[in-house]
Amino acid sequence: MSKMRGSRCAGPIRAGRRAAALFCAGVAILVASCGGSTAIPRALLREARPVGAGPRFQPPVRGRTVGRCERTLGPRYAVHVEVFAANRVVIVPAGIGTRRPRRLQDGQVIQARCYGALVTLAPTGVVLIRDGVSLRLGKLFRAWGEPLSPLRLASFRASPGAHVSVFVNGRRWRGGPRAVRLRRHAEIVIEVGPHVPPHDSFAFPPGE
8 A cells, every 4th residue: 555645634625625626636546546445544534634614724825936036947846734723724825936927727837927946836735945945934934925933823823822833744843833944855734723643744746
């Protein structure tokens, strides 16, 4: 059986169907990799979370590009970022780090005016970073246009006495969330609210 571990979603999703379908694709691939069985492993079902409904869970791109904005994408390496708030998935949108005009097809950016040092081309949480560039998680949220701090995650605030939690490859990050380095093939989980068991890895597409 493949070690593929996709983003978590479960149950009926009332908003963001296209983005949610991309998030659910990991589960479908997992089933296929097990020989076509329709039985999804119980451990994966326990980790499943639905995509949150409404704009707070699907915030658009509002920030500016980070670094030089170049006409071609160029060589990149990939990082996977999952965001959870109030026990729901928060969509990391397509188009972070790109400039308008953008052309989308099936929810994915296929053309943009230019591409910054980090970009998202699909709402799957995969972040593509220009080779030779070293960036931290705070830059992703800056390009997204959403706040990130020990007490704030996008439009969500930690409850009294709690903090925003970050996990890198399944291990809790003890520093400030903005300081997490975006390393090649890192699996980064950011959450506020009820604890969501973090994935420790992600199956990146070939070439990323």
